[in-house]
Amino acid sequence: MKMTIKTNKQRNEVKINLNNALYPAEAINMAAEAFKVVGEVKAGGTVTIKPKDNKTNLKELGYEFCDYVLGLIGNRSF
Secondary structure (H helix, E strand, C coil): CCCEEEEECCCCEEEEECCCCCCCHHHHHHHHHHHHHCEEEECCCCEEEEECCCCCCHHHHHHHHHHHHHHHHHHCCC
């Protein structure tokens, strides 16, 4: 499975699918917990983020989340 980032401006949310072979679930869950300051975050097979601010660039937020997970993996912070 490829990483995908899908935005829905009407619902003010971004859905992120990450390849579980490359992104450990523990790192994804830690990132989801950290991103709760941004808004509502649900992690499972797909990570869904609904930011509090409706002016947030959803695509950018999705990439920031992925970068954060990669940072955790690189630093072995999980």
